[in-house]
Amino acid sequence: xxxxxxxxxxxxxxxxxxxxxxxxxxxxxxxxxxxxxxxxxxxxxxxxxxxxxxxxxxxxxxxxxxxxxxxxxxxxxxxxxxxxxxxxxxxxxxxxxxxxxxxxxxxxxxxxxxxxxxxxxxxxxxxxxxxxxxxxxxxxxxxxxxxxxxxxxxxxxxxxxxxxxxxxxxxxxxxxxxxxxxxxxxxxxxxxxxxxxxxxxxxxxxxxxxxxxxxxxxxxxxxxxxxxxxxxxxxxxxxxxxxxxxxxxxxxxxxxxxxxxxxxxxxxxxxxxxxxxxxxxxxxxxxxxxxxxxxxxxxxxxxxxxxxxxxxxxxxxxxxxxxxxxxxxxxxxxxxxxxxxxxxxxxxxxxxxxxxxxxxxxxxxxxxxxxxxxxxxxxxxxxxxxxxxxxxxxxxxxxxxxxxxxxxxxxxxxxxxxxxxxxxxxxxxxxxxx
Amino acid sequence: xxxxxxxxxxxxxxxxxxxxxxxxxxxxxxxxxxxxxxxxxxxxxxxxxxxxxxxxxxxxxxxxxxxxxxxxxxxxxxxxxxxxxxxxxxxxxxxxxxxxxxxxxxxxxxxxxxxxxxxxxxxxxxxxxxxxxxxxxxxxxxxxxxxxxxxxxxxxxxxxxxxxxxxxxxxxxxxxxxxxxxxxxxxxxxxxxxxxxxxxxxxxxxxxxxxxxxxxxxxxxxxxxxxxxxxxxxxxxxxxxxxxxxxxxxxxxxxxxxxxxxxxxxxxxxxxxxxxxxxxxxxxxxxxxxxxx
Numbered sequence: 010x011x012x013x014x015x016x017x018x019x020x021x022x023x024x025x026x027x028x029x030x031x032x033x034x035x036x037x038x039x040x041x042x043x044x045x046x047x048x049x050x051x052x053x054x055x056x057x058x059x060x061x062x063x064x065x066x067x068x069x070x071x072x073x074x075x076x077x078x079x080x081x082x083x084x085x086x087x088x089x090x091x092x093x094x095x096x097x098x099x100x101x102x103x104x105x106x107x108x109x110x111x112x113x114x115x116x117x118x119x120x121x122x123x124x125x126x127x128x129x130x131x132x133x134x135x136x137x138x139x140x141x142x143x144x145x146x147x148x149x150x151x152x153x154x155x156x157x158x159x160x161x162x163x164x165x166x167x168x169x170x171x172x173x174x175x176x177x178x179x180x181x182x183x184x185x186x187x188x189x190x191x192x193x194x195x196x197x198x199x200x201x202x203x204x205x206x207x208x209x210x211x212x213x214x215x216x217x218x219x220x221x222x223x224x225x226x227x228x229x230x231x232x233x234x235x236x237x238x239x240x241x242x243x244x245x246x247x248x249x250x251x252x253x254x255x256x257x258x259x260x261x262x263x264x265x266x267x268x269x270x271x272x273x274x275x276x277x278x279x280x281x282x283x284x285x286x287x288x289x290x291x292x293x294x295x296x297x298x299x300x301x302x303x304x305x306x307x308x309x310x311x312x313x314x315x316x317x318x319x320x321x322x323x324x325x326x327x328x329x330x331x332x333x334x335x336x337x338x339x340x341x342x343x344x345x346x347x348x349x350x351x352x353x354x355x356x357x358x359x360x361x362x363x364x365x366x367x368x369x370x371x372x373x374x375x376x377x378x379x380x381x382x383x384x385x386x387x388x389x390x391x392x393x394x395x396x397x398x399x400x401x402x403x404x405x406x407x408x409x410x411x412x413x414x415x416x417x418x419x420x421x422x423x424x425x426x427x428x429x430x431x432x433x434x435x436x437x438x439x440x441x442x443x
Numbered sequence: 444x445x446x447x448x449x450x451x452x453x454x455x456x457x458x459x460x461x462x463x464x465x466x467x468x469x470x471x472x473x474x475x476x477x478x479x480x481x482x483x484x485x486x487x488x489x490x491x492x493x494x495x496x497x498x499x500x501x502x503x504x505x506x507x508x509x510x511x512x513x514x515x516x517x518x519x520x521x522x523x524x525x526x527x528x529x530x531x532x533x534x535x536x537x538x539x540x541x542x543x544x545x546x547x548x549x550x551x552x553x554x555x556x557x558x559x560x561x562x563x564x565x566x567x568x569x570x571x572x573x574x575x576x577x578x579x580x581x582x583x584x585x586x587x588x589x590x591x592x593x594x595x596x597x598x599x600x601x602x603x604x605x606x607x608x609x610x611x612x613x614x615x616x617x618x619x620x621x622x623x624x625x626x627x628x629x630x631x632x633x634x635x636x637x638x639x640x641x642x643x644x645x646x647x648x649x650x651x652x653x654x655x656x657x658x659x660x661x662x663x664x665x666x667x668x669x670x671x672x673x674x675x676x677x678x679x680x681x682x683x684x685x686x687x688x689x690x691x692x693x694x695x696x697x698x699x700x701x702x703x704x705x706x707x708x709x710x711x712x713x714x715x716x717x718x719x720x721x722x723x724x725x726x727x728x729x730x731x732x733x734x735x736x
Contacts, residue, residue, distance in 0.1 A: 024734065104470055104577035106733040112471035119468070127575040130497055132504040137497075144493040145576055196466075 014197055014228040015079040015102070019111035022072040022097050022252075071097040072252045075111070081196075084229040086239035086260050088267055089249035091397055092281075095232045096201065098249065099123060102230065103199050117228065120147055120195030126186030131175035135166055135185055138174055142189045156192045163214075164188035179391040191218045197228045216242075234383070234398040236264045237341040268337055268381055268399065276305035278382075278400040288394045290327045291386050294320040294363075298382065298403045307402075312409030314372040319348075319384050323361050327388065330359045332366040335383035336375065337399065343375065343419055345385075373423035377407045477726050484579050494586035499593050513594035514601050517549040524549075528666045537668045537699040543605050547697055548665040548689040550602050551624065554595040555631045555685055556656045558588040562635030563652045567642050570736050580729045581722065584639045588632045595624070606697065616695040623691040626707070626714055630684040633717030640721075640728040643736050664689055670701050681706035684714040 072094045079085050089095050100106045102113060103121035128145040129138050139160055143153040153160075161167055164185040166177070174182055200219070216238060223229055223242050233239055239246055239260050246263035248256035256263050278296045299316040300306035309315045317334045335345040348366040349355040381399040388394065410421075484491075503509040521542055528534040529541030536544035562584035566573060569583050606613065642648035660666075663685040669677050681687045687710025690703040 100733065101470065104468070105574065107730045108470065108472055110472060112469055115468045115470065117466055121576065123575050128572050130501055132501050133497065137500065141493050141497055144490045145572065145578070147578075150489055 012081045013078050014081040014083075014115070014117055015230070016114040017078070017102075017111070018076050018113070020072055020075040020098075020101065020108050020113060021070060021110040022094075022101055022106070023068050023070050023109040025068055070109075070252055072101070072108070075252075075254055077247060077254060077257060079228055079230065081117075081228055082226045083245060084223045084231060084243045086243035086246035086263070087230060087232045087249060088234070088236070088239060088246055088263065090399060093249040094252040095249055096123075097252075099199055099201050099230070099232055115197060117196030118147070119197045119199060120193040121199040122146075122190045122193070123199070123201045125183060125190050129174060129182070129186060132173055134173050135161075135170045135177070138185070139189055142186065143193075146190060146193050147195070148193060160185075160188045160192050163191065163218075183390065187215060191215070191222075195227070197230070198222060199230045201232045234396065235342070236268065236337065240264050240341065264341075268379070274307040274379070274402045274404055276307040276401065276403060278397075280397075288386075290325045290394050291321055291323045291330060291359075293332075293384055293386060293395055293397055294322060296320075296382060296384050296397070296400050298401055299367075308404045308406050310406050310408040311377055312372050312411075314369055316367050316369050317382060318365060318367040320363075320365050321386065322363050323359050326358050326360055327394075328358045329356050329388050329391075330394070331355075331387055331389060333383075333385040333387065334366075334368055335385065336370075337381045337383060338375070338378055338419060343380070373409075374420055375405050376419075376421040377405050377410050379404050473730060475727070476723055479581070479722050479726055480579065484581060487579050487582060490578055491582050491586055491589075494582055495590045498587060498590035502590070502593075510593075510597060513597040517546065517553040517598050518601060520553075521546040521549050524666045534667045535671065537670055537693065537701060539611070539693075539697050539699060540609050543602075543609050543611065543697055544668070544693065544699075545666060546602055546605060547693050548663075550595065550598045551627045551688050551692050552660065552663065552665050552685065553598060554591050554624075555627045555688070556660070557594065558591045558628070558631035559635050559638070559656060560652055561591070562587045562632065563638035563642055563648060565635075566639045566732060567646075567649075567736060573736055574733050580732060581636075581725060584632060584635050584725075588628060588635060591631075602696070611697050613696050614698045616698070619691065619695045623688055623695060623707070626684065626691070626711055627688045629714040629718045630688065630710075633714060633719075633721040636718070636721030636725045640725045643728065643732050659683075659685065668699075668701075669706070670699075678705045678709055681709035682713050684710040684717070686710060 075094075075098065087095050087098065097106075099121070100123070101108050102115075103119060103123065105121075105123075126142070128142050130141065133141065139157065140150070140153055144150070148156075161170060164181070164187070166181050166185050169177065169181065174185070177185070219229075219231075219238070219242055229242075231239065231243060243260040246256075246258065246260040247254050248263050248267050256266055258266075276298045280292065280294055297305050297318045297320075298307065298309070299318055300309060301313050301315070303316075306315070317336075319332055319334060321332060323330065329349075332348040333345050334348075336343045346368050348368065380403055382401040382403075383396070383398045384400060385396040386394040387396075412421075503512060506512065508515065524545045525542045529536065529545070534541070565583045565587040566580065572578075573580065573583070638648050638652060662683055669680060669686055669690055672680055681690075687703065687707040690699075690701055691707050691710075693699040694701055694703045
């Protein structure tokens with residue numbers, strides 16, 4: 010069967026998490042540890058599995074028993090919550106890290122796009138970075154020569170080609186980085202979340218480019234939280250939960266399963282204390298959905314407003330930090346709202362401290378059904394500090410929904426209507442005549 | 444592992460023979476010592492070129508003195524050595540003026556020491572590349588050491604100028620110079636590979652390297668002549684590969700009558716052992732780089 014491009018069998022990836030920080034209890038333990046550790050470390054050095062803290066670690070399986078095939082030319086979407094193993098899977102697929110068990114067979118040249126701008130050097134000019142980044146992504150010099158003009162035109166940076174990229178605006182930087190990546194033409198393309206960068210117009214352009222790639226018959230493995238893009242671009246989707254494939258079907262089926270029946274409703278989410286690396290700038294602590302009385306509530310009546318409350322911590326003064334609340338329905342992304350929209354915080358430096366951003370969703374806006382909340386902390390056009398997708402799921406109940414159930418559309422705003430009759434003269438006139 | 448479907452070797456799709464990269468790759472856990480995969484390194488030679496080129500381009504950006512730094516470092520060390528070892532301590536210098544005696548050694552030494560320092564930090568310094576993209580990791584330290592060649596050439600030009608100043612003409616032995624430079628390169632890369640791989644796990648390396656380089660400088664006959672040692676100790680002393688390089692440089696360029704042949708032979712063997720062991724150790728540790736760095 011020559012038409013299988015990627016074959017994944019019984020794949021597993023185990024990580025070790027050092028437990029050194031919490032492990033210390035007494036001074037004596039600390040001292041003996043300090044004395045013994047260098048020797049233990051030295052002993053494990055040559056064994057090839059030295060992780061720096063032999064015998065003091067916990068193991069977790071980021072991926073376990075993953076098996077699937079991707080036929081040549083298929084666009085496969087990979088979805089799942091944060092920490093479900095999506096990024097690890099892509100890292101194994103693009104040979105950045107080794108699996109612990111199982112294997113993958115890949116037939117065709119692979120290009121991976123795990124982050125745009127990999128290898129960009131701030132001191133080098135735009136032109137030089139195109140060549141450097143192209144080479145890092147696996148393009149040959151002749152190949153870059155041939156595509157150079159296209160890349161520059163796509164990025165719209167012609168005038169600044171010979172300027173070091175450290176003087177670029179962040180938008181230009183990202184555009185150039187994506188342009189190089191987008192012109193990579195491997196037989197198998199592995200993509201992770203590149204669409205979360207740039208302004209709306211550029212994002213649209215990127216989506217268009219992704220669509221072209223998908224239609225040109227190339228095999229694509231696409232990890233995204235953008236359910237609309239997954240539904241539109243992919244032929245098939247798999248859902249990862251806890252490092253395992255729990256669903257493998259058409260994209261619409263998987264996306265709707267993921268967003269609706271995927272788990273219980275809950276009104277409160279707290280950041281797991283996994284000891285995972287937290288961003289230096291800011292970290293989201295908790296997200297809550299609150300009813301009108303200010304209490305966490307996972308079922309909101311249709312005719313009542315509700316609040317989405319995000320608790321977070323800012324660690325470094327950050328200019329233009331935006332906290333975003335987003336609402337998803339099974340149809341896809343419904344809306345996003347930024348805390349800088351109405352608070353006058355836009356463009357300001359946010360000082361370190363502990364904060365709450367709360368937004369009110371008016372009554373009668375979203376139709377009854379199940380919704381999930383996504384929270385993002387980002388600096389527009391610069392970086393996504395953190396994103397937590399579908400952390401909460403709640404229901405908007407039928408209670409108070411006074412009208413026909415099956416109307417079309419994603420939202421059901423209760424709008425003011427005025428109805429007048431026009432084929433007769435005004436009723437007041439009529440009245441005087443009779 | 445369960446029974447895996449028999450995989451027959453398949454040629455790439457016939458229409459797209461655009462690249463020489465392997466079109467079929469099997470990704471699976473590796474254990475123990477693995478091959479160096481020289482073939483793959485060769486396929487990625489363009490990336491090596493670009494990484495080296497980047498290092499060269501970037502090295503003296505935003506510095507006032509720019510490439511002059513390549514000369515300042517060995518030159519002023521020579522001035523200090525000449526003052527203290529040459530003038531004050533009157534260290535014998537194989538019948539050549541002490542400044543050129545020490546500078547001829549400092550040029551390859553600086554190439555070695557800078558290559559060692561920068562390659563030790565190279566993998567940790569390329570964290571963003573290593574965790575985001577696949578390429579043979581050996582290219583990182585390899586490119587770093589190679590890019591030092593530019594500094595070497597600059598410092599070497601000064602050496603030629605000094606020879607002209609002292610009226611020393613090179614002998615026919617200069618033909619050996621490229622090989623001696625290769626020997627310095629191999630030593631630098633060999634030790635650098637060990638440190639680069641160790642540095643990923645143990646950042647202690649960052650503190651160890653400056654200390655080792657300093658120590659190594661005095662363990663190498665840069666400020667003094669190995670002819671002060673009696674045979675057979677002198678030849679045995681060349682298990683420090685830089686001893687062979689340094690004495691070789693003096694012999695080939697300024698014509699010291701030291702006959703360093705046996706020393707260079709010993710040094711070459713040690714250097715090759717360092718390189719091969721370093722490369723294998725690096726390959727062995729490389730599988731955890733992306734997870735640990």
